[in-house]
Amino acid sequence: MKRRKHKVEYLKALVANDKGDVFDLDNYAATGADGSVLSPLTSSDCTPMPYGSEIMYLPDRKPVLWNIAKKNFETLHENPYEPGTPVFPAAAFNSPGYMISHTSSYEESADAGYLPLFSYGAVGWSEKKGFMTAVIQVDKERRQDLRLMKPEKIAAGIRKMQKAMPSNRLEKHLENCALKYGCPAGKNFFLGRYEAPLPTSRACNARCLGCISLQADQKIIPSSQNRINFTPSPEEIKEVALSHILRVKNPVVSFGQGCEGDPLLAADAIIPAISMIREKTDEGTINMNTNGSCPDILEGLFDAGLDSIRISINSVRKSCYNAYFRPVSYKFEDVLQSIDLARQRGKFVSINYLNCPGITDSPEESDELFKFLKNHRINMIQWRNLNFDPLRYMQTMNQAAPHSRPTGMKPLLEKIRKNFPQIRYGYFNPPKEKYGTSRHDA
Ligand code: SF4
Known part of the structure; x- marks a missing residue:
């Protein structure tokens, strides 16, 4: 034929x-x-x-x-x-x-x-x-589909929250996120759906090249958001988190947003906030998006009731990680320790894998990623596009370590699926009710 x-x-x-x-x-x-x-x-x-x-x-x-x-x-x-x-x-x-x-x-x-x-x-x-x-x-969920975020419904949600918590500074901050920056997570809080953000931290111990909330020189690379300029009190965090958890099906509340530093550095406010939430309810997934730099602090957060973490990594090769994250007071080994600690404590662990075609799919990168996945039993890879000038990123990465001819992003994803079928792919932090339901969202 x-x-x-x-x-x-x-x-x-x-x-x-x-x-x-x-x-x-x-x-x-x-x-x-x-x-x-x-x-x-x-x-x-x-x-x-x-x-x-x-x-x-x-x-x-x-x-x-x-x-x-x-x-x-x-x-x-x-x-x-x-x-x-x-x-x-x-x-x-x-x-x-x-x-x-x-x-x-x-x-x-x-x-x-x-x-x-x-x-x-x-x-x-x-x-x-x-x-x-x-x-x-990589994720079929319509969590951040703008068609489901009608401006009039967001405005109504804001009015409702203003009434419910008139002096809560975190609620005010989220209004700004939703209206000024168009942040889909902020909008979802007011719409009462999926995942609500809990930005808290003013500080960070990394200096990522592509940090969207703080850049050393705005004339060279403008940061797209202003970093939160106050630390919400544990009561303010609890009030926002509980209002979301108690009205949404399979709710997630997340520390570690684009408009803040790293939440591990605000643990003094977050630990008591989580304890207060957990005194009230076991419902809802309390998640933290973080650089994973302080395993000791993480231990205290898990004790208080943190359910899951998502750790950002651009590469599992230390030289490439350091060239992008530029850690100030921690080492890449601390990040690995945080991942292992979270798994030992039975927590759901995702990596926020910041990828750039040409670098992520180079044989050197993918070989190391395979070793990492064998040695650190993470639950999920959130495949994220690196928001940074691609050519400048490649120059920086090539200075940090060799990258030979890339093999393609699609084949990379397929190869990982074949070898690590238990690792879930996606883009969003799953609620705990769905940890076991789907290996792959894509
Ligand atoms: S870890 Fe997050 S907050 Fe800290 S520098 Fe990097 S992007 Fe910015």
Whole structure:
């Protein structure tokens, strides 16, 4: 029997002019980068752009695209439709739950500064399906689907909470998160769904390159949120947490948000808050998103009733971890100790795996990740896109350790699934009611 050949549909390249208008090009295919490995994007290896994603243009950079007629990659120096005028690469910032398999493909101009703190996924245009992006869906839950967050319902939720806790500063802070920063976790608190944030910590003992709440020089990399400037009292934390736990099905409340430092450094407020919550109810999952730097402090949090932790890691190679997290008063070994302690205490442990195609899927990185997964029995990998300038990140990582030719993000995910079927994939912190129900959300 003869096999029918499928015609490959290249996605048309998307670029932007100097006004920021994005448009497609007839003779070029969109191109994705997996580190230094470039490939033209086709409709079969991309997904219609997830709802809520945004297309951005990249200033001070030139698109690298696949010239369909010449069958080679080409750097575009000017707008082919308006010769003499500049042209810029386009990229997609994809919705939560989707991990990028390729970054946008471009070259920096000599005077380029850092890109703002987003991930820059590859994007193209299909005549049949519209905008398409190079992503892998890792979580199907609609926890942060903007279609389910109607502004009038958020406003009503805010009014209700203002009435219920008129002098609670944490509630006020969350209003700002929901309305000013559009934070989906903040919105969910007022909507009474899924996971509510409990930002608490003003300080951090790391200096992550891509920290969104504090950057040493705002002119070089602007942080996208202001860090919380007060420490809520244990009573304020308890009031917000209990209001969520007592009205939501399978509720999660989480310390460690984008608008704070690391919650381990605010344990003096958090430990009594958790104790007060647990005096009132055993319901709800109390979670902490953290850098996992202080196992001793974590022990006290577990004693008080913390249920789960999510530890952020960009790499399990110490040199690469240090180059991104730039720990000030702890060591990578402390992070590993925290993971092991949590498992010994029977807690649910996720890693918040900050990935960047070209680095995460290099053989050196994936070999170490396999060793890590064998030695530290984590429950879940939350596959997160690293929100940092991809080329600058690659330079930093390549200085920290060797990375040879990447093998692809999709094959990496498949290989881990095959070898560690017990490890759950996802994007969101699961409630304890669902710890055992699904190995994989994707
Ligand atoms: S651990 Fe979190 S709060 Fe601390 S520097 Fe890194 S991103 Fe910022």
